[in-house]
Structure formats: C-alpha cells, structure tokens
Amino acid sequence: KDFIMAKYTEKRFARKKCPDALSKLHTLCDAVKARDIFSLIQVYAEGVDLMEPIPLANGH
Numbered sequence: 001k002d003f004i005m006a007k008y009t010e011k012r013f014a015r016k017k018c019p020d021a022l023s024k025l026h027t028l029c030d031a032v033k034a035r036d037i038f039s040l041i042q043v044y045a046e047g048v049d050l051m052e053p054i055p056l057a058n059g060h
Helices: 002-009 021-034 037-045
Strands: none
Touching: 021 037
C-alpha cells in the first residue's frame, strides 16, 4: 500500500526535469505549442497545475 501511495499519489518516482514552477509552466507552454504529448505528460507528472495560466512569449 505504501508503494502505491508513493507512486500514484505523491508521484515520488517521477523523473524531475524542471527545477522550479516557472520552468514547468514554460515547458507546458512549449509542449502545447509543439503538440508534444510526452512533454505534457512529463510536466503533469512533475505536478504542474494545468489550470494555471500559461505564460506566453508575447505577453498575451
């Protein structure tokens, strides 16, 4: 039970590629623009809030 909780709830075994929340949002933005489902799954596994506004390069 502890392993299941750690893996699926805490996402303890997910490989972290983004050091902070801002880089996660930028990676999310890039994944959406590139239609890269694997990068989208990666940032979701790292705990990015998909309801958070995505920072755009042109400020919109």
